[in-house]
Amino acid sequence: MTAPNHNWRQFKDVLMRVITFACAILVVTPLVLVFYHLLKEGFTSINWAFFTQLPKPVGEIGGGMANAIAGTFILLGEAALIGVPIGVLGGVYLSEYGGSKLNWWIRFAADILNGVPSITWGIVVYGLLVAPHLPGFSALAGGVVLGLMMIPLVMRTTEEVLQLVPAGYREASLALGIAKWRTIVQIVIRTALKGIVTGVLLALARVAGETAPLMFTAFGNLGWARKLTEPIAALPLQIFEYAKSPYDDWRRQAWAGALVLLLLVLAINIGVRFLTRDRFKAKI
Amino acid sequence: MSRTKSAFLPLFVLLIFRREKKFDCMATTKMTTATGQFGDRAFKWLTLAMAFAVFVLIALIGYELASGSHLAMQKFGWRFLISSDWDPVNDIYGALPVIFGTVVSSLIALIIAVPISVATAVYLTELAPLWLRQPLIMFIELLAAIPSVILGFWGLSVMVPWLHAHLFPAMRGTLGFLPLFKGPDYGPCILAAGMILAIMIVPIITSVSREILRSVPGLQREAAYALGATRWEVTRIAVLSYAKKGIFGAVILGLGRALGETMAVTLVIGNIAQIVPSLFSPGATLASTIANEFTEATGDLYYSALFELGLVLLGVTLVVNIFAQLLLKTFAGPSVKPQN
Numbered sequence: 001m002t003a004p005n006h007n008w009r010q011f012k013d014v015l016m017r018v019i020t021f022a023c024a025i026l027v028v029t030p031l032v033l034v035f036y037h038l039l040k041e042g043f044t045s046i047n048w049a050f051f052t053q054l055p056k057p058v059g060e061i062g063g064g065m066a067n068a069i070a071g072t073f074i075l076l077g078e079a080a081l082i083g084v085p086i087g088v089l090g091g092v093y094l095s096e097y098g099g100s101k102l103n104w105w106i107r108f109a110a111d112i113l114n115g116v117p118s119i120t121w122g123i124v125v126y127g128l129l130v131a132p133h134l135p136g137f138s139a140l141a142g143g144v145v146l147g148l149m150m151i152p153l154v155m156r157t158t159e160e161v162l163q164l165v166p167a168g169y170r171e172a173s174l175a176l177g178i179a180k181w182r183t184i185v186q187i188v189i190r191t192a193l194k195g196i197v198t199g200v201l202l203a204l205a206r207v208a209g210e211t212a213p214l215m216f217t218a219f220g221n222l223g224w225a226r227k228l229t230e231p232i233a234a235l236p237l238q239i240f241e242y243a244k245s246p247y248d249d250w251r252r253q254a255w256a257g258a259l260v261l262l263l264l265v266l267a268i269n270i271g272v273r274f275l276t277r278d279r280f281k282a283k284i
Numbered sequence: 285m286s287r288t289k290s291a292f293l294p295l296f297v298l299l300i301f302r303r304e305k306k307f308d309c310m311a312t313t314k315m316t317t318a319t320g321q322f323g324d325r326a327f328k329w330l331t332l333a334m335a336f337a338v339f340v341l342i343a344l345i346g347y348e349l350a351s352g353s354h355l356a357m358q359k360f361g362w363r364f365l366i367s368s369d370w371d372p373v374n375d376i377y378g379a380l381p382v383i384f385g386t387v388v389s390s391l392i393a394l395i396i397a398v399p400i401s402v403a404t405a406v407y408l409t410e411l412a413p414l415w416l417r418q419p420l421i422m423f424i425e426l427l428a429a430i431p432s433v434i435l436g437f438w439g440l441s442v443m444v445p446w447l448h449a450h451l452f453p454a455m456r457g458t459l460g461f462l463p464l465f466k467g468p469d470y471g472p473c474i475l476a477a478g479m480i481l482a483i484m485i486v487p488i489i490t491s492v493s494r495e496i497l498r499s500v501p502g503l504q505r506e507a508a509y510a511l512g513a514t515r516w517e518v519t520r521i522a523v524l525s526y527a528k529k530g531i532f533g534a535v536i537l538g539l540g541r542a543l544g545e546t547m548a549v550t551l552v553i554g555n556i557a558q559i560v561p562s563l564f565s566p567g568a569t570l571a572s573t574i575a576n577e578f579t580e581a582t583g584d585l586y587y588s589a590l591f592e593l594g595l596v597l598l599g600v601t602l603v604v605n606i607f608a609q610l611l612l613k614t615f616a617g618p619s620v621k622p623q624n
Contacts, residue, residue, distance in 0.1 A: 009517070013514040013515055019403065020404065020406050021411075023399070023401075027401070027490065031426060033438075038438070089330060090334040093328075098332070109339055110338045115541070116345065116598065116602075119544070119594070121345075123348070124348040124594075126578075127348040128348055151341065155338070179321075181323045209434070210432075216578055216579065236547075240437075243436070243437040244551065251441070
């Protein structure tokens with residue numbers, strides 16, 4: 001004997017599965033659409049000149065984004081120099097040392113920093129380095145802003161992966177009379193190195209697409225930056241400039257630039273998933 | 285065990301060091317050399333200094349924004365927040381229209397994104413077949429990885445023309461009796477900005493909600509199954525009601541992201557600072573106004589007003605984020621991972 005509302009309950013169960021499935025599909029749709037349009041519009045616009053030439057002035061067809069692509073990598077290099085040491089060592093402190101109260105506050109502060117809008121970072125570094133002309137709009141200021149944004153990201157992921165290292169590893173090393181700092185550097189960090197690298201790469205992928213903070217720091221440049229104290233071009237900046245322009249040829253280039261940037265970011269994101277097909281996979 | 289060597293360190297160092305003593309005992313056997321002890325201390329302080337960078341950064345952000353907006357604060361005081369004139373030509377600045385645009389576009393984003401993301405999180409943790417979960421999760425994480433400027437460019441060139449041609453006329457036809465959906469539309473508008481924002485915050489709300497749902501104890505579910513509940517009833521009664529607070533935290537976290545999002549919004553919102561009831565009309569947000577006008581600003585007061593917009597934005601996002609973090613931390617302890 002089934003209860004009178006049995007069928008209704010079964011029906012509702014199926015109905016909710018269908019509805020939530022539809023929502024999941026809806027969530028994935030924009031990704032597919034963005035990818036489709038980028039491939040359709042961008043692929044036809046990518047050619048050799050795009051990677052080797054400088055942007056052309058308005059009205060001239062052609063040109064490329066060589067300087068912007070190089071600029072993005074230079075900025076990422078600077079950002080890594082600032083963000084990785086500070087972030088990794090801070091993460092070591094969170095995982096290996098410290099009272100739980102202080103660590104709670106550090107963690108809390110890092111999470112809050114992760115939520116600070118990227119445009120805010122831009123005007124802060126503008127006020128810090130650009131306005132007082134130390135050194136003004138420059139590759140240096142652009143690298144600093146991206147580096148600062150990386151610190152809390154790297155710190156938190158480093159802490160997470162270090163805590164996955166079994167306590168027994170530390171105890172065994174300490175029991176052999178090895179100093180704690182050498183235990184950390186040679187045993188703990190080495191064990192978790194893959195995870196730390198993953199965290200760093202994901203942070204780099206994240207800041208690689210940042211536009212807002214670069215507008216007031218790196219500023220953009222239509223030519224090559226010869227020194228770090230000069231304004232420098234970056235892929236996201238160039239995409240933004242071309243995206244809002246009314247010229248077809250520039251918008252065509254924006255599609256190509258967007259495709260290159262997206263491929264770069266997704267390559268890192270998918271790459272680290274293959275890199276970490278072990279126990280660190282679940283956490284990152 | 286005496287550690288007279290500590291005496292040469294400043295007092296505060298000594299104090300903190302003492303507290304750690306019992307923790308260090310295990311490591312410091314008789315065999316530990318003096319260099320080992322020095323290395324230990326140096327390394328610990330090095331890492332502590334790096335960890336303190338987060339506090340330095342927060343102080344730096346607060347200081348720079350406060351000192352940058354000093355001039356505008358002096359000139360306008362609290363009126364800055366309630367005045368609705370944003371008029372760079374006459375050097376008069378009021379933030380109300382951009383605060384309005386920020387709040388409205390974020391609310392639209394939440395209205396669209398929350399049901400979809402929570403349903404997706406439920407599907408992923410409770411209802412989906414196992415083989416489908418991992419690919420879907422990966423797709424959602426990749427969606428989160430798309431740079432904001434690319435999504436904005438896609439929105440401007442693909443989504444906005446489509447909305448203008450298909451969805452908006454349909455909405456005007458069915459919901460046109462509401463002032464929200466009246467008036468001409470030219471394409472870029474607050475509604476389009478809300479939709480782009482929704483796409484951007486869906487991955488965050490989904491993945492945080494998923495973590496929350498996963499942390500619901502299995503016993504909860506088993507108890508409901510034992511009472512003869514269907515899969516959906518288990519989800520509703522045992523899982524969702526248990527996870528309510530955490531999901532609320534996830535939503536607030538998404539709100540924080542929406543409020544501060546810049547590039548995508550700048551490209552699709554139209555950038556006119558105004559307060560109008562129609563969602564089809566262009567608007568501006570705190571972040572988009574800064575992005576648009578900062579490099580073109582002339583005069584100290586103009587800069588200062590833009591800095592103050594940044595300060596308001598920081599204040600709002602800080603409050604929202606702190607609230608979200610506290611909700612999530614009290615729900616799941618420190619194990620919920622930070623959202624990037």
